[in-house]
Amino acid sequence: MEGDSKPVPVVDAQSEGFWRATAEGRLAVQRCQDCGHFSHPPTTICNACHSVPPSLEFEPVSGRGTIGSWTVMRQAFLPGFAADLPFVLARVKVVEQEDVALIGRLVDGPTAAIELGAAVEVVFESLPGGAAVPAFRLVGARS
Amino acid sequence: MSGRFTGRNEVAIVGYAQSPIERHSRLTLGALTIETCLQAIADAGLQPEQIDGFTTGSILPAAGGHGSVDGVDIVTANWVAETLGTHARWLCGFQGYGQLPGSVILATEAILAGSADYVLLHRALSNPRRGYHQNPMTSAAGGAQWVAPQGFWGAPSGIAFSYNEYLQRSDATRDDMADVVVGLRANGAEIPWSYWHGQPITVEDYMSARMIADPVCILDCDIPIDGAAAFVLTSAERAADLPNAPVYVSGFAQGNPTAASLGMAWSLDDVREGSARTAEMLWEHTGLTRDDIDHPQLYDGFSPFIWYWLEALGYCGPGEAAQFLRDDSSKRLDILHSGGALGNGRMHGVPQMLECYLQLSGRAGPRQLDGKRVGLACHSSANFGGVVVYSAERF
Ligand SMILES: [Zn+2]
Numbered sequence: 001m002e003g004d005s006k007p008v009p010v011v012d013a014q015s016e017g018f019w020r021a022t023a024e025g026r027l028a029v030q031r032c033q034d035c036g037h038f039s040h041p042p043t044t045i046c047n048a049c050h051s052v053p054p055s056l057e058f059e060p061v062s063g064r065g066t067i068g069s070w071t072v073m074r075q076a077f078l079p080g081f082a083a084d085l086p087f088v089l090a091r092v093k094v095v096e097q098e099d100v101a102l103i104g105r106l107v108d109g110p111t112a113a114i115e116l117g118a119a120v121e122v123v124f125e126s127l128p129g130g131a132a133v134p135a136f137r138l139v140g141a142r143s
Numbered sequence: 144m145s146g147r148f149t150g151r152n153e154v155a156i157v158g159y160a161q162s163p164i165e166r167h168s169r170l171t172l173g174a175l176t177i178e179t180c181l182q183a184i185a186d187a188g189l190q191p192e193q194i195d196g197f198t199t200g201s202i203l204p205a206a207g208g209h210g211s212v213d214g215v216d217i218v219t220a221n222w223v224a225e226t227l228g229t230h231a232r233w234l235c236g237f238q239g240y241g242q243l244p245g246s247v248i249l250a251t252e253a254i255l256a257g258s259a260d261y262v263l264l265h266r267a268l269s270n271p272r273r274g275y276h277q278n279p280m281t282s283a284a285g286g287a288q289w290v291a292p293q294g295f296w297g298a299p300s301g302i303a304f305s306y307n308e309y310l311q312r313s314d315a316t317r318d319d320m321a322d323v324v325v326g327l328r329a330n331g332a333e334i335p336w337s338y339w340h341g342q343p344i345t346v347e348d349y350m351s352a353r354m355i356a357d358p359v360c361i362l363d364c365d366i367p368i369d370g371a372a373a374f375v376l377t378s379a380e381r382a383a384d385l386p387n388a389p390v391y392v393s394g395f396a397q398g399n400p401t402a403a404s405l406g407m408a409w410s411l412d413d414v415r416e417g418s419a420r421t422a423e424m425l426w427e428h429t430g431l432t433r434d435d436i437d438h439p440q441l442y443d444g445f446s447p448f449i450w451y452w453l454e455a456l457g458y459c460g461p462g463e464a465a466q467f468l469r470d471d472s473s474k475r476l477d478i479l480h481s482g483g484a485l486g487n488g489r490m491h492g493v494p495q496m497l498e499c500y501l502q503l504s505g506r507a508g509p510r511q512l513d514g515k516r517v518g519l520a521c522h523s524s525a526n527f528g529g530v531v532v533y534s535a536e537r538f
Contacts, residue, residue: 005281077297127292
């Protein structure tokens with residue numbers, strides 16, 4: 001029923017490689033094969049070298065990162081998340097390239113001791129239909 | 144290559160109107176806007192048929208997937224021109240954020256180029272009845288797929304990231320922010336057209352307000368409203384023949400996008416780097432320095448923007464905005480005097496621009512401050528929006 005379920009990603013030409021990987025439990029980030037620059041969200045032309053024709057492929061990354069910042073969500077702007085309140089969202093900088101960030105839930109929850117720079121690793125939350133959304137968990141020792 | 148503005152003080156604001164700011168107007172947004180535009184034209188001493196240029200920035204409210212019917216949910220420049228039925232030589236809407244500085248820039252350049260003699264600039268904001276950021280989407284396409292399946296939606300949640308990072312990396316606290324918001328509401332309470340007229344708040348009200356996305360509470364966010372404002376701009380030469388004291392456009396700057404953004408979940412470093420560039424361009428464009436500005440009106444649609452702008456404009460160093468305000472016990476800058484978005488309602492940069500216009504033209508009535516000659520009106524965050532400098536004199 002509209003409004004009661006969580007949004008599922010609509011796969012498109014730019015995002016197909018990302019969501020195919022997550023469905024298989026892997027994190028992959030779009031990378032320019034000419035200069036090695038990672039981009040997220042995926043782009044249609046490399047922001048670093050602008051090579052044409054673009055040579056952009058999804059490459060596996062470690063799934064490790066650090067917390068750039070976080071918030072505890074207390075209002076569900078998306079009704080499908082109302083039952084999950086309060087929950088933590090983190091902006092995670094991936095270790096492969098610091099300016100590549102993903103937003104994901106921090107599964108440790110709002111009572112966890114969270115700090116800037118804390119190390120996290122990716123986990124996956126399943127959605128109906130076989131899709132999976134990346135989330136993160138604290139790995140303990142600060143990086 | 145110089146970044147200096149060759150049209151400095153060649154274009155002026157010559158009239159204005161501001162509608163009442165209400166949760167839900169008795170009028171449709173289109174009717175409210177036309178009423179306000181006609182008042183602004185009359186205020187400038189002009190007739191509607193003399194207006195030959197129209198501009199606005201009409202985006203938002205769209206975050207919640209609301210309708211965007213022209214004349215109902217939004218009001219474009221084209222809609223105003225069509226409805227007034229005047230002969231427009233120049234019609235141009237601004238696309239992007241920092242909508243108000245963006246449309247002031249368009250209007251100024253059109254007048255400088257001779258594309259229009261008298262430009263009507265309006266801003267119309269509506270309050271969707273379903274909740275501004277509320278969105279019942281069950282599938283997330285395009286940019287939304289990178290945030291919504293993860294549970295991230297709404298500008299307040301985005302701002303929470305850079306604001307939390309600010310608190311974590313400095314000695315600033317939510318108690319400091321309470322003083323900012325209480326100050327804005329105190330000033331807004333004095334403004335007759337404000338939604339919050341006669342409704343100041345206390346620090347206790349702020350600290351007990353409902354949390355939205357930590358550390359953002361409901362009182363850190365401007366309240367969605369129905370409202371319209373309009374300004375008339377023309378050349379300095381033509382302005383001399385009109386009834387009101389002109390307020391000149393001295394220069395401006397716009398934020399450039401930084402890295403690919405996930406909603407508004409900027410890193411604090413991205414905010415600072417982008418903001419510093421905006422300020423650098425502003426000083427180069429105007430030929431002024433911070434010390435020349437005696438009425439800076441900082442944007443506050445989300446309260447942390449006040450801190451970001453203080454840093455951007457060089458009033459304090461990184462992380463020192465809260466301390467700066469604590470030390471500024473005389474409130475010599477009057478930075479909150481407009482009441483801002485938090486003290487007026489979600490008018491998107493209008494309170495700051497209107498405050499500059501009213502103070503510099505000497506039309507602020509009981510709210511008039513002494514000795515204000517050069518104002519600065521910000522909109523949105525400094526890394527993202529824009530800023531215009533206004534002057535009471537041509538220099
Ligand atoms: Zn490249």
